[in-house]
Amino acid sequence: MIKQLKTRQICFFYIAILPVIKFFMMPSVISGISGEDIWISVLINCLLDFTAIFTVYICLKDQDGDFFTLTEKLFGKAFAKTVATIYIAFFLLKTVMPLNEIKDYVEMTLYITSPNIFTFMPVFALIIFVCVHRLRVIGRLADGVLIIALIGYAFMFALAIPNTDFEALLPVGAHGANNIIRGAYISQPWFNDCAYFLFFTGEYIKGKKDGLKIFASFTLSALTVIFFCILFYGTFTSIAFRQRFALTEISKYTTVINNTERFDYLPIFALLFTAVFSLALPFYFATDLIVRFFGVKRNLAAVIISLPPAILLLFFEEYFATIETFITQTASGFFLLFGTVFPTAAAIVMKIQLVKENKIEIQRG
Amino acid sequence: MKFKGVKIAAVIFATVFLLFFSNDFGLIDIEKTAIITAVAIDLEQDGEYKLTAQIAVPEATDTNTENLRAQISGKGATVGAAIKNIGDTSGWFPQLCFCNLIIVGNGFSDYNLIKILDYFSKTLRIQDSALIVMAETEGAELLKLSTPLDNISSFALQKILLKNAGLNRDVAVCDVKSFCTGYYSDAGSSYMPLIKVVSQKSENEKPSAESVGGENSGGENASVAGGGSGSSGSGGESGGAKGDAIFNADTTALFLKGKKVGELDADLTLAFTALTGDFSTSTFEVKNVDLGGEKLNYLLTVFSCKASRSLSVSENGITLKVSLDAYVKISDTNERFSDLEYLKNLPLPSYVKQRAESDFTERITDLIRTEIETGCDFLDIKKELYRKHYSYYSTYKNNFIENLNYSVSVNFTGQK
Numbered sequence: 209m210i211k212q213l214k215t216r217q218i219c220f221f222y223i224a225i226l227p228v229i230k231f232f233m234m235p236s237v238i239s240g241i242s243g244e245d246i247w248i249s250v251l252i253n254c255l256l257d258f259t260a261i262f263t264v265y266i267c268l269k270d271q272d273g274d275f276f277t278l279t280e281k282l283f284g285k286a287f288a289k290t291v292a293t294i295y296i297a298f299f300l301l302k303t304v305m306p307l308n309e310i311k312d313y314v315e316m317t318l319y320i321t322s323p324n325i326f327t328f329m330p331v332f333a334l335i336i337f338v339c340v341h342r343l344r345v346i347g348r349l350a351d352g353v354l355i356i357a358l359i360g361y362a363f364m365f366a367l368a369i370p371n372t373d374f375e376a377l378l379p380v381g382a383h384g385a386n387n388i389i390r391g392a393y394i395s396q397p398w399f400n401d402c403a404y405f406l407f408f409t410g411e412y413i414k415g416k417k418d419g420l421k422i423f424a425s426f427t428l429s430a431l432t433v434i435f436f437c438i439l440f441y442g443t444f445t446s447i448a449f450r451q452r453f454a455l456t457e458i459s460k461y462t463t464v465i466n467n468t469e470r471f472d473y474l475p476i477f478a479l480l481f482t483a484v485f486s487l488a489l490p491f492y493f494a495t496d497l498i499v500r501f502f503g504v505k506r507n508l509a510a511v512i513i514s515l516p517p518a519i520l521l522l523f524f525e526e527y528f529a530t531i532e533t534f535i536t537q538t539a540s541g542f543f544l545l546f547g548t549v550f551p552t553a554a555a556i557v558m559k560i561q562l563v564k565e566n567k568i569e570i571q572r573g
Numbered sequence: 574m575k576f577k578g579v580k581i582a583a584v585i586f587a588t589v590f591l592l593f594f595s596n597d598f599g600l601i602d603i604e605k606t607a608i609i610t611a612v613a614i615d616l617e618q619d620g621e622y623k624l625t626a627q628i629a630v631p632e633a634t635d636t637n638t639e640n641l642r643a644q645i646s647g648k649g650a651t652v653g654a655a656i657k658n659i660g661d662t663s664g665w666f667p668q669l670c671f672c673n674l675i676i677v678g679n680g681f682s683d684y685n686l687i688k689i690l691d692y693f694s695k696t697l698r699i700q701d702s703a704l705i706v707m708a709e710t711e712g713a714e715l716l717k718l719s720t721p722l723d724n725i726s727s728f729a730l731q732k733i734l735l736k737n738a739g740l741n742r743d744v745a746v747c748d749v750k751s752f753c754t755g756y757y758s759d760a761g762s763s764y765m766p767l768i769k770v771v772s773q774k775s776e777n778e779k780p781s782a783e784s785v786g787g788e789n790s791g792g793e794n795a796s797v798a799g800g801g802s803g804s805s806g807s808g809g810e811s812g813g814a815k816g817d818a819i820f821n822a823d824t825t826a827l828f829l830k831g832k833k834v835g836e837l838d839a840d841l842t843l844a845f846t847a848l849t850g851d852f853s854t855s856t857f858e859v860k861n862v863d864l865g866g867e868k869l870n871y872l873l874t875v876f877s878c879k880a881s882r883s884l885s886v887s888e889n890g891i892t893l894k895v896s897l898d899a900y901v902k903i904s905d906t907n908e909r910f911s912d913l914e915y916l917k918n919l920p921l922p923s924y925v926k927q928r929a930e931s932d933f934t935e936r937i938t939d940l941i942r943t944e945i946e947t948g949c950d951f952l953d954i955k956k957e958l959y960r961k962h963y964s965y966y967s968t969y970k971n972n973f974i975e976n977l978n979y980s981v982s983v984n985f986t987g988q989k
Contacts, residue, residue: 316697334586375960375961376960378960378961378963379959379960379961379963382959382963444750444754445754445758446754446757446758446759447694447750447753447754447757450694450695453697456697457701
């Protein structure tokens with residue numbers, strides 16, 4: 209079986225593509241609840257993701273085929289199909305917030321004079337372009353955008369650090385455990401990155417210390433997000449909850465920017481470029497599941513998956529406040545369940561099942 | 574062949590992507606765009622806001638640079654409505670992304686300023702790093718004034734707000750973000766420079782602001798002024814058209830819960846910037862030093878300055894310790910037969926040192942007294958209490974000023 213990915217590409221995927229989608233609305237949403245404890249809420253989510261990825265990796269590292277192939281092999285086609293359907297819904301829901309964030313961002317900052325939903329529609333062409341390719345495209349994207357993303361992060365952080373009041377994060381824990389956990393809970397739609405790892409396990413060319421490399425890259429990705437949130441809160445303190453588009457906000461207070469105008473838009477564009485591919489991920493994996501479990505051709509599947517979010521944007525924009533509340537409040541439990549709890553539990557059960565089958569095979573000789 | 578197709582597709586993609594994210598699909602006609610460099614907001618008698626925007630109008634000729642200046646006014650019940658009114662009545666789209674200055678008129682002295690400034694912190698149309706100042710007069714008057722410092726009055730104003738290195742740090746600069754951060758903090762305190770207009774001519778030859786600005790009425794709600802040169806003559810009157818007004822920003826207005834509660838004069842503002850900002854390269858005068866019956870004056874330049882504030886909190890109250898250590902040199906003196914030259918590494922005479930220290934101790938003490946009197950926590954005592962003494966926060970959050978004790982220590986050193 210030809211492996212689609214390399215370990216390096218999985219590492220780059222976590223470092224380059226995943227953090228940037230958390231740089232738009234998420235920091236302001238969390239800071240509205242956790243205040244200066246924003247970083248603790250983010251840390252909790254990162255730890256949950258890390259635990260899930262760690263468990264899935266440890267349990268399934270020696271297997272061929274990804275999580276869904278193993279589910280079908282161990283628990284039957286019907287169960288696998290049900291799981292796939294749930295994950296299609298999971299990924300479709302996961303597209304809602306980032307899609308709206310980037311659309312709003314483009315309309316409100318770049319096309320302020322003539323905001324038009326059709327301006328944003330070309331993004332769907334790019335999403336479909338990504339979706340019609342095999343898993344290898346994710347690896348190639350990771351390779352391609354790494355440098356762009358790293359330049360974006362480096363510039364953004366360098367511009368933001370001088371104006372960050374790190375003492376604004378004090379006192380630690382003043383908002384109370386309840387608010388910190390609630391902040392972590394409502395930000396679930398932006399996390400649960402283990403769901404992507406379910407497609408990678410068993411699908412990469414194995415080498416030495418793969419686990420260490422993947423865990424280290426995930427840790428780096430988590431630290432990038434935590435550090436961004438710290439910079440964001442340290443920049444805006446008591447008005448952080450009102451800064452809906454953190455990405456454009458945090459770098460503009462540097463003296464250099466005051467004297468030379470907004471050259472920080474260069475790293476912002478770099479990160480926006482990366483964010484578009486980050487946005488395409490849930491579309492891609494939902495398409496992949498439809499192709500594999502429902503026998504739909506990839507091109508058609510890509511269109512089918514892109515339709516509901518596109519319809520939502522085109523015809524239901526006036527309901528977005530309600531949709532946002534639903535996604536961050538009600539659906540967060542669903543994200544947590546199938547992004548973290550289920551993969552962790554299922555990987556452990558699979559491992560036990562595989563060990564049992566292995567023993568039986570050994571006994572049979 | 575396939576590779577060539579991929580390359581072409583990549584080039585097309587990159588081009589479209591660049592155009593898309595640089596708003597080239599959303600470009601508006603530049604001739605219908607008003608590039609706003611500053612706005613002034615005034616409160617009308619009917620409770621509505623009058624927003625005057627100073628715009629840079631691109632001209633085909635550069636023979637008369639005064640043409641670069643013009644004002645448009647709009648009126649509305651909210652700031653957003655007033656800005657919209659400018660566009661609706663003039664046909665120009667008000668482009669605010671180059672607006673670096675917001676002037677608040679004196680009519681807002683008893684008004685909660687957040688009602689107007691909140692718009693600027695929420696909208697993405699203007700950067701919230703734009704500076705905010707309060708005018709001692711109507712805000713629009715500052716924009717109409719002609720000044721010898723720059724063709725565009727708001728640019729002249731910005732020169733004294735954001736001073737270059739080497740000049741005195743005597744302005745308590747404030748931008749949209751810092752004002753709103755202060756307002757929404759637990760202390761609800763903020764500040765901004767209070768702009769005074771200083772005429773360089775003597776009283777009898779001083780022109781009024783109106784005659785210098787040259788406003789012409791335009792529609793019911795909007796007025797369009799013809800720029801500085803409009804009424805004060807064409808290029809031929811270059812000397813007169815330039816005007817004589819300069820701005821003074823060394824007074825600071827203090828705000829509590831958005832309302833003006835007090836002021837810091839020039840001395841206190843200098844002491845405040847010494848405590849909060851970079852005080853190096855600033856100068857200050859030490860006047861009337863008694864030396865053998867002779868009153869002498871000195872100008873001291875600060876070469877390095879270290880200011881610190883520490884708060885100790887106990888059940889007995891809050892103690893604020895302020896200390897300022899600065900290394901200074903005498904730049905000038907009116908002492909006769911003086912050997913005190915700027916370039917010479919001479920020690921700071923003890924009588925100058927003592928007088929400078931006592932002067933500055935008094936200024937800082939007055940600063941703390943002003944905080945106590947006005948209730949405006951511009952010294953961030955409550956913030957410090959919350960961040961570093963959280964266990965006492967609930968005890969003192971409503972009465973920290975009543976329980977405040979303080980001590981001030983100032984140490985100036987010269988060449989040793």
